[in-house]
Amino acid sequence: MLTRRVIPCLDTRGGRVVKGVQFRNLRDAGSPAECAARYEADGADELVLLDVSATVEGRAHALATVREVRRSIAIPLTVGGGVQSAGDAAALLDAGADKVAINTAAVRQPSILSELAARFGSQCVVLSVDAVSRNDDWFVAVRSGTSLAPRTVVEWIREAAALGAGEILLTSVDRDGTRSGYDVPLIEAVTGSVGVPVVASGGAGSANDLVTAIRAGADAVLAASIFHDNATTISAVKCVLAAAGVEVRP
């Protein structure tokens, strides 16, 4: 049986891990390769590496960071930030990514999802969605949360999955870095409307929040702050998940 995944996320800028609150006030949280190796040793099922300033600064992902992280880990690596084309995706795979996450460019031109799926397979194409709560619905944020697209999250994710996105990395911008718990209604709304796996992100404050997100339908749970700041560890979180009856990789 497929186990539920615990995924630490490394947001990077200028070759360093950074973490903010609601995508702002980024602070330093260490070396990507060192963090990655430590998380794998502690039981991480996968890693996500997001270059959070690539799109805003109008450049591609920093490939040197991807190469360093790849060399240090033997678990899957999803890389996102600044992906504009199939060529960018190929360069990331070449540097050490196993899956490629795309957000802003897909919102601008959804057909890129079909193009990526045709070349790399859907299992390689992760749609990253930054959700912002407005007027009793969720809207899609782009450019690292700096602007809002006129699209609702659920409608966009349905379209993207039909075009070829094979996984949804669903981040609540409102909860990001706040440790106030995942946006559970958002997770329920999205997992109830698509058949591809959904990774819940944004707001994890304790191991119990991860249990709640999985019960709400998430296939995997992503967290950053709680692991970077040693508020808890991946192995401790997995013990809590297992005790709650969630199947995890030992």
Next chain:
Amino acid sequence: MSGPCVAVIETGAANLASVLAAFQRLGTPATTTSDPDRVRTADRVVLPGVGAFGDVMRRLRSRGLADAIVERCDGGRPVLAVCLGLQLLAERSDEAPEEQGLAVFAGTVTRFAPPLKVPQLGWNLVSAATASRVIESGHAYFANSYRLDEAPSGWTASWATHGAPFVAALERGSLLACQFHPELSGRWGAALLARWITRC
């Protein structure tokens, strides 16, 4: 561990860096190739995963790599096929019904059906065949929308379950085909690659 050199086939879409890094961590020299002669003569060949069946088959054919892989498999020379690599060894796939596979074994690759999550992404338990030379039971990382649900005759099959049982790995002599990604399966996967190098 040192020893024979591994040639990893460039399919135009694969996660080559991850495969190379896995062998480097074992101390086994590994390089990429798109040269059919190298595929015929290398000590060991890896047909890596990631990609779409039709697109990768067309590339393998247009570069003369398809024939070289088939010759190698028919001659029983060491090959490791990963994920899409396993599927390419079948006769055909629902992912690209118009495209012939390498037909190293009989069978058609089919798609996981709803209400299952498709693709299958994550760690699943592999139950090793009793007769397996290299697979041990344990959790492996899978990333696939398609799978074989019948084992071809003459091959030793290990299984996993996503809704229903599917083929997790096939072995015949020095040929090992894994539906999972050993290069992404942590220590368990690294130990498996080491056994493939020493036992096959």
